[in-house]
Amino acid sequence: MSVPILEVVDVHAAYGRIEVLRGVDLRVPRGSVMALLGPNGGGKSTLLKVISGQMEVTSGDVHLGGVNVSGAKPAELARLGLCTIPEGRSVFPNLTVEENLLLMSYAGVPAEQVLETAFGYFPRLEQRRDQLAGTMSGGEQQMLAMSRALASDPALLLLDELSMGLAPLIVEELYETVGQIAQSGVSILCIEQFAKTALAVSDYAAVMVGGRVIASGEPDEINESMADVMLGGAA
Amino acid sequence: MTSLLAFTVLGLFTGAAYSIAASGLVLTYATTRVFNIAHGAMGMVMAFTFWDLAYRQGIPTPVALFLVLFVIAPAMGWFVQRVMMRGLGEAPVSVSLVVSVGLFVGLIGLAQQVWPPAARTVQPFFGEASISIFGVVVTAHQLITIGLAAVVAGMLYLLLNRTRIGTAMRASVDNHQLLQLYGGNPERVAALSWAIGASLAALAGILLTPVIGLDYFELTLLVINAYAAAMLGRLKSLPMTFVGAMSLGVLQSYAVAYLPSSGQLAGLRAVVPAIFLMVIIIALPQAQLRIGQVKGLVSVPVPSLRRSLLTAVGAVFLALAVTVGLSDANLLLAGTAATYAIVMLSLVLLTGYGGHLSLSQFTFAGVGAVAYIQLGSANLFGVFMAAVIAALVGALVALPVLRLTGLYLALSTLAFAVVMDKLVFQADFAFSTDGFLEAERLSVLGVVITNDTSYVMLMILAFLAVGITVLAVRRGPVGRILIAMRDSPAACGTLGLDQRWFRVALFGASAGIAGLAGALFASMRGTIAAAEFNVLASLPLLLIAVVCGVTSVTGAAFGGILLMLMPVVSSSNPGLAGLVFAVVGFGAVALGRNPNGLASLGFLAGRKVWGRYGDRLPIWTAEDVPPAQTGPSQTDPPQARPEEVTTR
Incomplete structure (x- = not known):
């Protein structure tokens, strides 16, 4: 078996004295889509923060493509090919669409190419290129955020609650895009409350409860065995 | 008519200097959310540094100017941001302002210590060289200042709107964590904007020195003028800041010309910027309510009434015991x-x-x-x-x-x-x-x-x-x-x-x-x-x-x-x-x-x-x-x- 794109080994992390991650182990094979499910407060978003470098681990290691990246800064990871789309609207509301896209070139792709890719996937963004991102609808903002994932051709894409506060139709549309990104060979780790939507596009699934990954496997298995957990029964 | 024109030119000159200072203030505030009340004090210290290099050490003026504007001032801005102001953008205003007031007072003290009070003069650039426009004498120094203000305005506009680092400066205010996820470096962006801000403060200070003199306080309180100008643009808009600075300069010049120089209202001329500022503040629209932070301030516990009364009684006895034997001066x-x-x-x-x-x-x-x-x-x-x-x-x-x-x-x-x-x-x-x-x-x-x-x-x-x-x-x-x-x-x-x-x-x-x-x-x-x-x-x-x-x-x-x-x-x-x-x-x-x-x-x-x-x-x-x-x-x-x- 080849080296997994992401390997999390026995990671512990805490907010002050409250330990949130209590020994997380997770492997995302290269080129696959993994859905990270589980009830609120399970530590999913914290794990994403740890992987993206926004939060320090108290112990344990994070390997990206076989390289230990514990302690790296978010900006360094971003330039190495990790693309993180945090929860909420991950755009700069007081910049125009075009300026938002311009900043995406920090990850290493030339600005023209970013614009081309983004406008190719989402023509609506081109119509709004001079509009402030904060004045667009939630779905359009999320398209803009997804453009970064599309344009920067990342090695690993982290998605946190893409669906938050969006209408189901738009969520479906966005997950179609996620599917397209996955087709192009990008490895994806996504957190999602809409378990069904996420499982439909994923190759693997893992369930986090109480700061640990308690189960992982094929989407169907997880869906059957973990339905009650995912609905929050075991929280 | 000629005198009106002459005062307008004078006003445009001071307005241009204000606009340089004010744009530095806006730049630092807009990119880091820390209001640098020591902006004027930084300009003051840099003006003294310029005097020291050019007049005491005898370094040629262009070299001294280059050293101050492009080496010393940016280094100071970078240092202040990195060491003192880091992470203050998220702190309550009462904390970030106290830190910059500390810098304000500290810089005045530093200047007084390094350059003890003495008569110092700085000559205007190109001495008394001047030209005449419509019968009004305009000195080279005034022309240079007005020209530089335009250059600064243009460069800042280009920086903020046409470059990636400038866009990142504006982005870091919106969400600096997201900027990191994009691969940008908010710390570098903040340090850069403070370096530019300090350099602009230095430029304004040096340009104004021949007019208002090398004074610790006059130059430091320049921050009020700059702030008044920047408020017209609500600390965000650079074009409005320039409008504000120019109108303030002209207004101040007219006040000197036409308000009485003696009697009850003599002091009015000195407070034009402060009054200008108050008028703008009154006219501002309602501010949005701030949402609280999770990491609020933890205060010390409040003693009970009984405890505070007992402590007070103890303090009275102690005070009695101590004050009885004191000399009048110590009392x-x-x-x-x-x-x-x-x-x-x-x-x-x-x-x-x-x-x-x-x-x-x-x-x-x-x-x-x-x-x-x-x-x-x-x-x-x-x-x-x-x-x-x-x-x-x-x-x-x-x-x-x-x-x-x-x-x-x-x-x-x-x-x-x-x-x-x-x-x-x-x-x-x-x-x-x-x-x-x-x-x-x-x-x-x-x-x-x-x-x-x-x-x-x-x-x-x-x-x-x-x-x-x-x-x-x-x-x-x-x-x-x-x-x-x-x-x-x-x-x-x-x-x-x-x-x-x-x-x-x-x-x-x-x-x-x-x-x-x-x-x-x-x-x-x-x-x-x-x-x-x-x-x-x-x-x-x-x-x-x-x-x-x-x-x-x-x-x-x-x-x-x-x-x-x-x-x-x-x-x-x-x-x-x-x-x-x-x-x-x-x-x-x-x-x-x-x-x-x-x-x-x-x-x-x-x-x-x-x-x-x-x-x-x-x-x-x-x-x-x-x-x-x-x-x-x-x-x-x-x-x-x-x-x-x-x-x-």
Whole structure:
């Protein structure tokens, strides 16, 4: 078996004295889509923060493509090919669409190419290129955020609650895009409350409860065995 | 007609210099959300550096200019951002402003230490070379300044709108964590904008020096002019900032030309920027409510009534024991410390509990002192009325900023203090132009307290009474509202609290306490000077209050003594006068992040002692001791400290 794109080994992390991650182990094979499910407060978003470098681990290691990246800064990871789309609207509301896209070139792709890719996937963004991102609808903002994932051709894409506060139709549309990104060979780790939507596009699934990954496997298995957990029964 | 044109040119010149300074201010504020009140002070220090290089060291002017603008000033801006201001953008305004006020005071002290007062002149660029346009003589220096302002405007526009790093500067204000996820480096972006800001401050300072002279304070207070200009663009829009700067420059020039140069309104010419600023602030639209932060400020615990009364009694006995043997001069110092401590109590209420900042607390004390003297009734009623008048003035200052947030309130108090300094305190009904007033000693219920020892005791009693009252207010429902409003104005809004009038009342109450201190002080001294109440006295007051702990009465007592000692130390070592300022300023930069200050360290130590030996002390019963999780307790009598120090 080849080296997994992401390997999390026995990671512990805490907010002050409250330990949130209590020994997380997770492997995302290269080129696959993994859905990270589980009830609120399970530590999913914290794990994403740890992987993206926004939060320090108290112990344990994070390997990206076989390289230990514990302690790296978010900006360094971003330039190495990790693309993180945090929860909420991950755009700069007081910049125009075009300026938002311009900043995406920090990850290493030339600005023209970013614009081309983004406008190719989402023509609506081109119509709004001079509009402030904060004045667009939630779905359009999320398209803009997804453009970064599309344009920067990342090695690993982290998605946190893409669906938050969006209408189901738009969520479906966005997950179609996620599917397209996955087709192009990008490895994806996504957190999602809409378990069904996420499982439909994923190759693997893992369930986090109480700061640990308690189960992982094929989407169907997880869906059957973990339905009650995912609905929050075991929280 | 020609004279009008001549004054317009002069106005455009100063306006151009203001616009350079103001755009630096806007740049730093817009990219890091830290308002650099020391912007003018940075320009001042850089102007002195330029003088030092070009005139003392004899380096050719272009080389000196290059060194200051492109090496020294950016290095200073970078250093200030990296070391002092880092991460302050997310902090409450009261914290970030205190740090930059610390820098302000520290830089003045540093400049006075490095370049002791002496006559220094800086020649305008290209000397007296000039051309004539429509019969108006325009000097080369003026032309250069106006030209540079245009260049700065153009470059900043290009930087912010046409480059990736400029876009990242604007993005980092929106969400600096997201910028990191994009692969950008918010720290570098912030340091760059401060480096540019410092360089612009230096340019403005150097351009203005030939006109206003190499003066510590004139150049430092340039920040008010720059701020006034920047407010027209609401600290965001650069084009509006330029419009504001130009109109302010021209307005000021016309004021010099056409307002009377003698009589009651003579001072009006000096306060045009401050008045301009106040008018703009009044015209600003309603600010949005700020949503509270999760990591709110943790305050020191509030002692129970019983505990504060017992401590006060202890303090009285200690004060009695100490003051009996003091010489007259030392007694006056003890009284001064008590005055300062009372003024600091007004900050405990306003800043410590309310989370608002005032840069003019001594001005309110001055209002109280003047009111006490001019009312002519040297009795308790007179003191009370002086406090009421100061409170009304304070409320009046807070009125225009009813709808605005902490930063604007704090900066308008700075403008207010300047107006009072230059206009009101010099009027006939206040200090008049010679700056001194005679005061009568206070009489209590018909008995004039001529004995200094008794009078100082009275002041200490007044301090204790105000302290107990402030603590009582904090424990009650008003105190809860204060803390709630400080921590999350938006949450209070949803509860249906009308914070606006509450804020005005809070400001008034705080000014009233300061006014009370001023009245008592005037009565003690017999002669007071306007200079004791000027704006530059209020800033160290705020800094020392924060360093010592602006959330506790103990901190106020401690701060009163320290502030009293400051001039004592600098008059016994005149060579170190600037250094004292610098130490206080940079001390506040270091400690300003924790408003609980040194006093909280004392509480922590006291708590440890209590934990070990507490059960052997029979004074306090068990229910007086706060439970462990609420934090440290006060074991040593806090108010006892004023007298301890004066004996040394």
